[in-house]
Every structure is written in C-alpha cells, then in structure tokens.
Amino acid sequence: IMKGQIQDDIRLQDGDVVIVPTYDELVKITGKVKRPMFYEMKNGESAATLLKYAGGFSSDAYKKSIRVLRKDGKEFSVKTVNDIDYSAFKLLDGDVISVDSILNRFNNRLEVKGAVYHPGVFELSGSLNTVRQLVEKADGLLGDAFTGRAVLYRERENLTKEVLPVDIQGILNGTSPDVALQKNDILYIPSIHDLQDMGQVTISGEVNKPGSYTYADHMSLEDLVITAGGLKESASLVRVDVSRRIRDPKGTAEPDMIGQNFSFGLKDGFVVDGEAGFELQPYDQVFVRRSPSYNEQVNVTVDGEVLYRGDYTLNTKSERLSSLIQRAGGVSRYAYVRGAKLRRVANEEELRRMEDVVKMVRREIGDAMANTLGLKVDSTFTVGIDLEAALANPGGDADLVLREGDVLTVPEYNNTVKVNGAVMMPNTVSYADGKSVKYYLSQAGGYSANAKKSQKFIIYMNGQVAEVKGSGKKQIEPGCEIVVPNKTKKFNFANVVSNATSFASLATMLASLATMMK
Known part of the structure; x- marks a missing residue:
C-alpha cells in the first residue's frame, strides 16, 4: 500500500471472510520526520524500516542519532541509537522514537x-x-x-x-x-x-506642513520654512520665533538661563529682520505666529420669518442680534418675535462642563437610567433670548453678541399652551389672553397626587424659563409650556432629568447646569 503496488491485491468474492488479527508491534515516532505518527511493525523490524515508513528525516532533523523510549515491563528506559546502528536496532511493541532537530547555531x-x-x-x-x-x-x-x-x-x-x-x-x-x-x-x-547626535528641528504654527525635520549643517530659517511647505496665508511676517537649547557639555553648575529665543521678520519667505546669517542648530524649535489682523469668515444663520433667511458673515466680533435681523431685511408680518430662539454651538469649555454634568448625573441616577433617557452631551444648545427687547434697544443687554455657528430662528405665531409634568392628563390647549395658570392646569385635569404645586415653572418658546408667580396671568404667552414638577423628599437628578424632557433637548438642561457649576 505504501508503494502503490497492487499485484498482490486479491479480488473479493461472495462469501469471503476477511480476518484482521491484532497487531504484533505498534510503535510511535515523533519529532523531525516527514510523517510522525503511530506505525504497525512486524516482529524483528528495525529502526531503519520505521524511518522509511515515516518518509525519512526532515530537513532540520539531527541525523546522527535517535532516542528510543522503551517499556521493559517494570519501568521506562531510554536508549540512544547511533546512525550506524539504525538497521541493526530491533524495535519492540510500545517503543516511542524521538528525532531531535539540529543545533540552533552556525559553524561558519x-x-x-x-x-x-x-x-x-x-x-x-x-x-x-x-x-x-x-x-x-x-x-x-x-x-x-x-x-x-x-x-x-x-x-x-x-x-x-x-x-x-x-x-x-x-x-x-x-x-x-x-x-x-x-x-x-x-x-x-x-x-x-x-x-554624533544630529537631532532634528521642529517647526509649528502657520506653515503648510508643520512637524519635525532632520537637521543638516548650515540649515537656515528660510530652508526650514520651504521644507515645511511655505507659509500659510494667516502667517505673521513680522513675528517668527526660534527657541534654542543651551548646551554646555563641560558645565558643572546649573545655569540661570535654560533657553535662548530669537525673533525674525520675513518677506516672501526670506528673513528681512533679525540676526544676519542666522543658522539653525539641532533641536531648535521654530514658531510661525498667526497674524493678529488675519481673521477667517465667521458665519451665522437666520431662519424663519425674516425677509432674507440664510447664512450671514459677521462684520465685527461684537455684532449683535438686532444687526443680524436688520441685514436679513427685518421680520415678516407673520413673525412671532417674542418666540424667537437662538441655537448655539458649544465651544470646548462648554462641552467640558457639560461632560462633567453628565458624569455627575450618571453617578446619581445610574448608567442604566441615563442610557434609557438618552443622556449625552450634545454639541449644540438653546440660549434664552428676548429678541423683542433686543430690537427695541439695539446694543442693550438683551441684544446678545453673536458667535460662529449661531442659528437664530424667528417662528410663526403659535397660539397654543402646553401643560406637562405632574398633571392628570398632559395636554396642549389654545392660548386665552388674560387667563391664569390655574385655568390652563384645569384643561389638563388639574394636579396629580404627587405634584409639587409651589414650584411650577414656565418654559417660553425662546428658551427662557420663569418661575410662576401668583396667578401667572401676565406670564403666560402664546407657545409657552407650563411644567409641574413631581414631589421629592430631596433634590435628586432623576427628577431633574425626567423634567428635562420638556426642554428642546437635554443639551439645554446640561448647558444650564454647566453654567450654574461655573
């Protein structure tokens, strides 16, 4: 079978009986041979025959000797068989032959x-x-x-x-x-x-490819600027700074100065003001400053009931709401100015504070409830504004200064009032001029059993929030929302978050809490 010879293969006929007797010897060969496995051997067959069955040694086998583990009926014994004895060494049932690998070293x-x-x-x-x-x-x-x-x-x-x-x-x-x-x-x-520590030089700031570059002898500031892809449009041509290490290999005392600084002016990428013939040294750091007179466009958006809605670029850093409405052609006759709201993009500091609030709320109410409420930091939030007062007194306190990404929305008139929170049936009802808060609560079935009547508040369309005072007749406006909080034995964030669903988004609540945490 091993050689593929079939001349002794007997054709079976009906009634033939094939008897498979037990083996005489079963040996195992492991290690660096081509077919390591168990083999059935006849009595008296040698190690050379077993190696032949196993396909011979592999390329990394140690061929000078093999190791035989043998059972003698009482205990194990180890026999080392040299290559000249492979044909003479007879195997016995249960032998385990191991072939080692060559030494992991070179001789030449x-x-x-x-x-x-x-x-x-x-x-x-x-x-x-x-x-x-x-x-x-x-x-x-x-x-x-x-x-x-x-x-x-x-x-x-x-x-x-x-x-x-x-x-x-x-x-x-x-x-x-x-x-x-x-x-x-x-x-x-x-x-x-x-x-020799050749080091690198580093350039940062207003260049096209800031980073570290390999130092070369006689490298000038101009060479490094060119290597860094040249100056950006925003680069200052009158202020490029170079900082340098102070090195004294033979020094024995700590120096008073720990660095040197040089300043240069550039024109068309070449030094025109500073030390003449200045050459960089290893580990110099170059800072290309941003020009203080360079500003990119800052855009805001106005939407809703204005004549010319869309994006506008701020003319000054102090441009306000009233100026934006004027540039948009004023409000339309269908505009509800008191309901105008401002959507603002959070900056890094505001995001950080809101993240702190989220972490604090999660500690109070647990991750499971926070995930159920979808509590997470939003990149935008609503700023409470009074556009009517801003237009009446341009430049006053109500006339907020705009910043990049602001979206001002002037809605249509909305003559409904929403009642929410701890009431029998939250509802949205028609606005009735001169009616008290009690009137609108009755439209929602009145207070529920766990209502905290003394702390009800109003959320206006423009994002402002006010506590109900007295009957609240003068506080109710079209489009507002009356919220009655639940009773709690003590202040807890679960109640705050559950009531926060009345806001335009959780980001508004987070931004408010973050502002209080300043």
Missing part, C-alpha cells in the same frame, strides 16, 4: 554591520577569514564610516562574549596587522552619525 557564520555598502552575513572560509577580507566582501566602507575604531564581537568557547577593538583604517592601509576571524564573529563599523 560571519557578520558585518554598520557603515559598509553591503552589511550582512557571510561564510567563514579559506578565502574569507580576516577583517580586511570581510570589509572587501561587503564592497568597502561608506563615506560616513568612522575609521578610527571598529568593534569586533567574539564568542568564546564557553559561549560568553568579548569585545575586541579594531583599527579598521590601519588594517585597510596596511599599517596595522590584519585580524583573523572566527565563527560567529560580528564586525561593527560605526558611522559618524551614530557617534
């Missing part, structure tokens, strides 16, 4: 590293057995090779290592004797760059 290996044209591993031979021959085999030294001293790492007989200094320049010139090599020698020829 040389290596050269460093400043040569072809570093790598070479063969120790009759024609390659000295330092000079090894360097020539690697095609010689590079131009930056440090020839004053090379290092030869050598392995002793006891496998410890030693370092031998080599005068590589003297050997190549013939003024110093050549050094004979041994197996596993490693020759390292350093580069002058390995022995």
